[in-house]
Amino acid sequence: MPIVTHASNSEKHPGLAVTKQKHRTKAEMAAVRAAEEEEREEKVKSQHRKQNRVAHLENDIKNSDTQIVAGV
Numbered sequence: 001m002p003i004v005t006h007a008s009n010s011e012k013h014p015g016l017a018v019t020k021q022k023h024r025t026k027a028e029m030a031a032v033r034a035a036e037e038e039e040r041e042e043k044v045k046s047q048h049r050k051q052n053r054v055a056h057l058e059n060d061i062k063n064s065d066t067q068i069v070a071g072v
Contacts (some may be wrong), residue, residue, distance in 0.1 A: 024032070
């Protein structure tokens with residue numbers, strides 16, 4: 001009797017559904033790490049710029065509030 005796969009089971013075990021990642025060379029990894037470091041540094045710089053902007057806005061609000069209270 002020949003072995004027959006049932007129709008409902010034909011796609012339940014597809015084999016290697018996830019292929020293995022290709023290995024990277026040391027030079028490729030160094031480039032990837034450098035790019036990630038640059039992204040991290042840019043993110044930190046962006047966060048500092050945002051914090052400084054908010055701090056300036058808060059100072060402007062504080063100064064305008066003190067001028068209003070002082071009646072200037």
